[in-house]
Each structure stands twice: as structure tokens, then as C-alpha cells.
Amino acid sequence: MPGNEQLAIDLARMTLGELGELELRKFPDGETYVRIISDVGGKDVYIVCTLAWPDTRFLALTFVAAAIKDLACRRLQLIAPYLAYMRQDRIFRPGEALTSRLFAQQLQQHFDGLITVDPHLHRHASLEEVYDISTRVVHAGPLLAAWIVENVADPIIIGPDAESAQWAEGIARDASAPWAVFNKKRHGDRLVQMAAADLGHLAGRTPVLVDDIISSGATMRVALRLLAAQGLPAAYCLAVHALCGAKTATSLRSHTAAFLTSNTVPNADAALDVAPLIGHELIRASADSSIVAAGLQDGRGCRR
Numbered sequence: 657m658p659g660n661e662q663l664a665i666d667l668a669r670m671t672l673g674e675l676g677e678l679e680l681r682k683f684p685d686g687e688t689y690v691r692i693i694s695d696v697g698g699k700d701v702y703i704v705c706t707l708a709w710p711d712t713r714f715l716a717l718t719f720v721a722a723a724i725k726d727l728a729c730r731r732l733q734l735i736a737p738y739l740a741y742m743r744q745d746r747i748f749r750p751g752e753a754l755t756s757r758l759f760a761q762q763l764q765q766h767f768d769g770l771i772t773v774d775p776h777l778h779r780h781a782s783l784e785e786v787y788d789i790s791t792r793v794v795h796a797g798p799l800l801a802a803w804i805v806e807n808v809a810d811p812i813i814i815g816p817d818a819e820s821a822q823w824a825e826g827i828a829r830d831a832s833a834p835w836a837v838f839n840k841k842r843h844g845d846r847l848v849q850m851a852a853a854d855l856g857h858l859a860g861r862t863p864v865l866v867d868d869i870i871s872s873g874a875t876m877r878v879a880l881r882l883l884a885a886q887g888l889p890a891a892y893c894l895a896v897h898a899l900c901g902a903k904t905a906t907s908l909r910s911h912t913a914a915f916l917t918s919n920t921v922p923n924a925d926a927a928l929d930v931a932p933l934i935g936h937e938l939i940r941a942s943a944d945s946s947i948v949a950a951g952l953q954d955g956r957g958c959r960r
């Protein structure tokens with residue numbers, strides 16, 4: 657899908673797959689025209705589409721998916737490096753829509769499977785709780801950890817809130833560094849209150865803030881302020897999914913030792929490439945399905 661071309665090219669190259677071709681354009685009235693050019697009949701097809709700003713992308717994505725299915729592909733899967741609508745994972749006030757589940761219901765009507773990177777799992781324990789189709793999750797933590805090991809001497813890994821503990825702990829383990837999480841309470845889309853852990857005993861370490869998502873930037877801004885108040889050196893700020901605008905990114909760049917993200921959402925600070933992680937997962941998935949197919953053919957039964 658538009659904006660995901662580089663990742664699609666890289667994945668096709670890594671998996672020795674064929675790069676599909678489609679025509680997608682807007683009519684003068686803003687409606688979408690779709691035509692699948694490649695021969696997809698009988699093939700395993702993967703659509704690559706990050707789902708940042710999903711409301712502007714989703715309808716065209718469903719048209720493309722339906723057109724591919726009409727051409728009798730074997731199996732259609734979505735590679736969504738960023739999976740949207742995972743943060744409204746509970747009804748907080750009566751009358752709210754539980755959009756994590758509603759979005760899943762919409763999406764899974766069009767796909768046989770979903771591959772994504774670090775979905776925001778907080779009150780939902782796993783993607784299987786939300787999606788009925790087959791899902792595979794790729795973790796970007798090792799990429800962040802490898803960058804930290806290369807670039808930061810004596811780091812301490814900080815997660816800005818309780819739910820970031822899952823990323824902070826894994827990254828700290830991979831980077832052989834201590835870690836801590838702060839305590840955050842959200843009062844509004846752009847308003848968060850936070851209490852810092854006391855890092856006094858870790859003087860001399862360089863703080864590295866890690867989180868899955870940066871959206872308004874409020875979480876990172878407040879965490880940076882609390883770190884500065886403890887007299888620590890300028891912090892590094894790393895995230896998997898950059899949903900923030902250019903203004904927030906510029907501000908984070910100027911208030912940190914470095915600000916960088918992965919390319920699950922293409923952006924100017926995307927220094928960490930998730931293509932090899934997703935490529936490996938695709939190769940693993942295709943090995944698994946060959947084992948299943950071989951098992952079915954020779955009567956051994958399948959492995960999973």
C-alpha cells in the first residue's frame with residue numbers, strides 16, 4: 657500500500673518473493689480506484705500496510721484485499737508493522753466504543769492472517785484475545801537493545817509507565833543494563849502525571865527512555881523532565897512506533913542526547929529497520945506451513 661513500498665521491496669527480496677503490482681488512485685471526487693495488476697491466483701499474498709492514521713487508510717486497504725481475494729489467491733495476510741486501535745482496550749466510561757475489538761472485527765473480515773510488530777498489549781494479554789484470525793508478533797526490543805549497546809555507555813533503561821515494563825525489562829536484559837519504570841496516570845489525550853523511581857543509587861549511568869508508542873509526546877516530555885530533576889545526564893529516547901508529528905519529534909530531538917524510532921511508521925527519525933525481523937518471521941511462517949502441508953500429505957499429521 658502507498659507509503660509501504662520500501663518495506664515491501666525489502667521483504668520480497670529477503671523471502672525471494674515476487675513484488676506485486678497494483679494501481680491505486682483517487683477519482684476527482686475523492687473516491688478510490690483499485691486494480692490488481694499482478695497474477696495472484698493460487699498464491700500466498702501479503703499486503704504491507706502500516707496502520708498509523710488508520711481512518712484514512714483502512715477503506716482503500718479493504719478494497720485492495722477484496723480485489724485480491726476475487727482473483728482467487730491461496731491465502732491473504734496483512735503485514736501491519738504498526739497495528740492501530742490497540743490502546744482503547746477497555747470501556748472506561750459508559751457508552752464508549754471498545755475500538756480494539758471493533759477494529760479487529762472489521763480487519764479480520766478481509767484477511768486470513770496478521771503479522772505485526774509489538775502491538776500495544778496492556779489490558780489485553782495477547783492478540784489472540786482480540787483477533788480470531790492467525791496472528792504473529794515480531795518484537796523490536798532486540799533492535800533497540802543492540803543500538804543501545806553500540807551507542808550508550810553505562811545505560812539505565814527507563815520505561816515511563818507500568819505497561820512499558822515489558823519492553824524496558826527485555827531491552828535491559830538484552831543490553832545487560834539495570835532498568836526501572838515510572839508511574840504514570842493519564843488525565844487526558846495530552847495530559848499525564850508521572851512519579852519517577854528514585855535513581856540516586858545509579859549515579860553515573862545514562863538514562864535511556866524506551867516505550868512502544870510516541871503519540872502526543874506528553875509521556876516522554878514529562879519523563880524527561882523528571883529525569884533532568886534527578887540531575888542525570890541528558891537522556892536518550894527510543895520508541896518502536898512513532899505516531900508523533902514533526903513538531904513533537906523536533907522537540908524530543910532537541911531535549912535528548914538522541915531521539916530515534918523504528919520504521920514501523922516511516923518517519924525522519926526511523927533509524928531502526930524492522931524489515932529483517934519481519935522477513936525472518938515470514939520465512940519461519942512459510943517453513944511452518946510447509947511442515948504442516950508435508951505432514952498432511954504423508955499422513956503424519958501436522959506440527960501445530
Ligand code: R5P
Pocket residue numbers: 816817819820845846848867868869870871872873874875876
Ligand atoms: C501507552 O501507554 C503507550 O505505551 C505510550 O506511553 C503512549 O501511547 C504515549 O502516548 P503520548 O505520546 O500521547 O503520551
